[in-house]
Amino acid sequence: MNAAIVAIGDELVLGQVVDTNSAWLSARLAARGVMTLLHKTVPDDVDATAGAVREAAQAADLVIVTGGLGPTQDDLTREALARVLGVPLERHAPSVERIAAFFRRIGRAMPDANQAQAMCPRGARMLDNDWGTAPGIEARVGRARVFAVPGVPREMEGMFGRYILPAIADPSGRSILTEALRTFGAGESAVAEKLGELMRRDRRPTVGTTASAGVVTVRIRSDFPTAAEAERELAATVQEAERRLGDVVFGRGDVTLAQAVGEQLRRRGKTLVTAESCTGGLVGKLLTDVPGSSAYYLGGWVVYANRAKSSELGVAAELIERHGAVSDAVARAMAEGALARSGADYGAALTGIAGPDGGTADKPVGTVWVALARSGQSAAVVKSERFRFPGTREVVRERAALTALNILRLDLLRA
């Protein structure tokens, strides 16, 4: 099975927006053994869209069209599909009702324009969208199955999982299984060194690495004639990779570091508070991305101003003056203060210079102190460490937040 992806939008061919959807889709298709033959991007234009869909349907078994399903006059994918199919557009009553219900739920009147989103090429299938108002459309063009889905990444991703993924079955009968091991705390080349000959190009299952925001993911792909073989070989390689990597592995699949830490806190019945300066709430945000995090995350302080560090966490002003806000002493005092004021089991504190300004010779941009305090100790602070993260403000903040979570994870592992 192979695929072609068509992205629609003036904003794309004008270079105002980078098309990330096509790469996202291609990666997911590849993981299922479906090779993408082409990406094509065209403007909001009926002729161009219809031409691209025709071309894609001639080239590939599976065509995914993203974008052009909004409620406005420049959203023309419905018209283009109807033209390719040689059929009229018809009002699809259940979709009108779904869109109306969507607006009722959010307590607003449905604008007339949204009626257009319920138009369906005769004979095509409307695909309910649980993530927004625009239904998708499925149709057969020649021998190709064509799926049109919204261009909003979140909606596109939801629709892919719901409708397109089930339509992909490899007719060769081969079985391709994949697993991902998520690691934090070692660079990509250090991970590769630990994996050693598992990464040889001619080895099967294949083992590769990708890196993003400090998380190095080890991707294992097991491609064998039978499911039993693919499963057995996958399990053996996963086990061997985990053995070699040790505690830098924090989980499998799509798990985030915040989920992994949360799971450990929950299992041990421990609670956590945060005291954030340079990350400004990001650690709390990551922790509360996880549903049910209220079971272990009590909350925290964003002490961005020095005054707040003193008034809210009892960090002595004199300490800040003597050592600076970005220092071992202040990080420790923040973690201790958070622990003392909350009665939680763990307190994590971060203070640093995210940049782009504010760096000095001995505290350059990217300098971050992370401290971890644990209750029930004679000395509450169990760890305080200085880091120097390279990169932009965004990268420094993200790396700092994940590092704090990882320090907590390693302490919980050893507890």
Place this chain on the structure above:
Amino acid sequence: MNAAIVAIGDELVLGQVVDTNSAWLSARLAARGVMTLLHKTVPDDVDATAGAVREAAQAADLVIVTGGLGPTQDDLTREALARVLGVPLERHAPSVERIAAFFRRIGRAMPDANQAQAMCPRGARMLDNDWGTAPGIEARVGRARVFAVPGVPREMEGMFGRYILPAIADPSGRSILTEALRTFGAGESAVAEKLGELMRRDRRPTVGTTASAGVVTVRIRSDFPTAAEAERELAATVQEAERRLGDVVFGRGDVTLAQAVGEQLRRRGKTLVTAESCTGGLVGKLLTDVPGSSAYYLGGWVVYANRAKSSELGVAAELIERHGAVSDAVARAMAEGALARSGADYGAALTGIAGPDGGTADKPVGTVWVALARSGQSAAVVKSERFRFPGTREVVRERAALTALNILRLDLLRA
């Protein structure tokens, strides 16, 4: 003049790498009045590359091919161009010498493989590359000028400036200018309704909309024979669009809502604190994404647990018990508590049910109360409003955080 862009690479159609080159090139072409008609991405394959170049040369006056010029066996753009032109590849002696000189400069022997980079389709022109080893190639295919440049962004950008930009002195002299208006608080169709006939497909400048995470962007494109006309017409349409949209517009270009709010706070010399429950630190994270936000953002409280709402912000436990944590009364008390404890000018509070669990019949998932308190008022709370956001936990939290920022923005506008 118009253009087509062809990107070559297995890594692109496998989704391992996002193609940013095509958007980069399109934006620069648009600024010079050249409209891009299509982007096409194909794997490292001679037939696919030759086919894409042929198609692009038929569609457009200018064709830019990126990638496939490296030294390895999967770099096939040279072969594909020779096939399209119906000519053989010939060794280009000056390029061999340049590549050899490049390796001498970095103190390494030139690998044999790099000889391949000096092969040129007969009759085509080699383009010296000062940023790497791979020369580019320029050729005429039918009426189109075709430029093949390396896929490495830095090299591609250098070659674009050196060779392609001088070639797009548009004989028509047309000029294309663009602007984006960023809005929050109205859905895409409501924005379209306000814009009315400005969005007619046959109108110039053209006006379109895109939506992402609650932010609706109005994109205006002004395409006229002269720069003076394009500028004048763009300004007139921007002004008219802003007049019709009113205060839902929070800025132009790439500005974020947190930047817009921050700019207003800074200009008025006001400070802000946050009290977050369901968003868990996300509002603070968004505010501190902006460098220099310490000038107006003092910090905040993540009061995820009810106990923290009481101990840190003085929300009476009895109030929580009577009305529930997700209520007008508690949102108000959180905002007032944050204001009272910090001495800031503004306090923004959020409490809600982000889901997927925790919803009830009268407080379903997605219910969020946002309260804004302002100092110096007899009644500190100036606004408290209940929202019902549809979607996943992530969507609810993002929408809630942006809504809180928007409520503050609107109050600052009126202050």
